[in-house]
Amino acid sequence: xxxxxxxxxxxxxxxxxxxxxxxxxxxxxxxxxxxxxxxxxxxxxxxxxxxxxxxxxxxxxxxxxxxxxxxxxxxxxxxxxxxxxxxxxxxxxxxxxxxxxxxxxxxxxxxxxxxxxxxxxxxxxxxxxxxxxxxxxxxxxxxxxxxxxxxxxxxxxxxxxxxxxxxxxxxxxxxxxxxxxxxxxxxxxxxxxxxxxxxxxxxxxxxxxxxxxxxxxxxxxxxxxxxxxxxxxxxx
Numbered sequence: 001x002x003x004x005x006x007x008x009x010x011x012x013x014x015x016x017x018x019x020x021x022x023x024x025x026x027x028x029x030x031x032x033x034x035x036x037x038x039x040x041x042x043x044x045x046x047x048x049x050x051x052x053x054x055x056x057x058x059x060x061x062x063x064x065x066x067x068x069x070x071x072x073x074x075x076x077x078x079x080x081x082x083x084x085x086x087x088x089x090x091x092x093x094x095x096x097x098x099x100x101x102x103x104x105x106x107x108x109x110x111x112x113x114x115x116x117x118x119x120x121x122x123x124x125x126x127x128x129x130x131x132x133x134x135x136x137x138x139x140x141x142x143x144x145x146x147x148x149x150x151x152x153x154x155x156x157x158x159x160x161x162x163x164x165x166x167x168x169x170x171x172x173x174x175x176x177x178x179x180x181x182x183x184x185x186x187x188x189x190x191x192x193x194x195x196x197x198x199x200x201x202x203x204x205x206x207x208x209x210x211x212x213x214x215x216x217x218x219x220x221x222x223x224x225x226x227x228x229x230x231x232x233x234x235x236x
Contacts, residue, residue, distance in 0.1 A: 021079050021229040025049065025059040029075075034061075037074040037106075037209045039115065045073030045212060055090035055157045055225040065212020067219045074106055074211030081231040085164045085205055088228040088235065094221040096154045097122030103130070103213040104222055107164075111204040118203050120162065121213070125151055127182060129170065131199070138170065138196040139181035145192035148181025150174060157225070159236035168202040176236045 023034070029049040036047050044066030054060040065071060091104070103121035112118070112133035119130040126149035129138040139145035152158065152174075163171040165185065172182035184193050210224045228234040 020081055020231065021077055021227065022234075023227050024057055025054075025061055025225065026057045028059070029061060033079075034075050034077060037076055037207075037211070038072055041070040042073055043068075043070040045071050047073055047075045047211065050223060053092070053223060055092075057225075060092075060223045060225040061210070063211045063222045063224070065214060065220050065222065067214050067217040069213065069215060071219065072103075072211065072213035074209035074213075076207055076209030076211075077229065078207040080205060080208060080229055083166055084169075084231055085208075086161070086228075086230045086233045087163075087208060088159065088161045088226075088230075088233075089210065090157050090225045090227075091152075091160050091210075092157045092223040093152055093154050095218075096151060097125050097127075098218055099124055100214070100216040100218045101130070102215070102218050102220070104211065106209050106211070106213060107203075107205045108207050109203050109205055111201050118164070118205065119213070122152065127152055127172070127174070127179065129182060129196070131196070131201070133201070134199060136195045136199065138184060139190070139192035140195045142192065145181055148179075148190075148192045150179055157223075161233070161236070163233065164203050164205055166202065168200075170203075173236075 046064050048062050050060050050062035051058050101123040103119040105120040107118045109118040116132045124141050124146050139148050159175050161173040169185040172179045181192050
């Protein structure tokens with residue numbers, strides 16, 4: 001059996017794969033490590049620690065998002081890798097997406113310019129990405145693009161993962177299954193990414209925030225649990 005010193009020496013030789021951030025909220029909500037975020041304005045949305053539902057354990061973070069842009073509210077972290085970023089979160093939504101555009105993860109993206117974000121949310125009833133600077137979507141919101149993504153089922157916990165690469169790669173998984181329409185990477189064809197690929201911008205993410213933002217009247221409640229942020233994929 002390896003001793004403690006030997007284990008430490010072995011660990012030093014292994015590739016870094018442990019999450020840089022790994023939070024279950026079982027010790028509560030540390031608002032210094034996980035501050036709220038509401039760019040420009042905030043009216044009606046709120047973030048709370050919820051002990052009534054969780055993916056595992058007893059606690060999750062609940063976000064009550066109001067309708068309209070100023071009803072947005074997020075919480076998140078700036079502790080992210082400097083290179084490739086892999087995020088895994090267990091999420092639960094109280095309502096399914098409608099045709100309206102909404103966001104449940106927003107990431108300040110310096111490649112787009114000041115105060116611009118790479119956003120993950122829904123539109124046309126499916127999961128999608130949105131680039132704030134030119135309002136491009138991934139996938140294209142054509143019938144074929146919509147079919148290449150998937151809805152986010154309501155009222156059940158789902159494992160949501162994504163990868164943002166320094167080369168412009170985006171990969172996305174739901175419950176471990178690849179979402180083809182939400183994948184762009186060098187050497188891989190995506191016939192439903194024409195709008196996204198009209199720009200050569202490669203995301204430079206500076207923070208990751210989880211919550212709710214609506215660009216119409218849609219309101220929703222989201223819960224988040226077991227969040228990991230790493231330089232390699234953690235998985236479900």
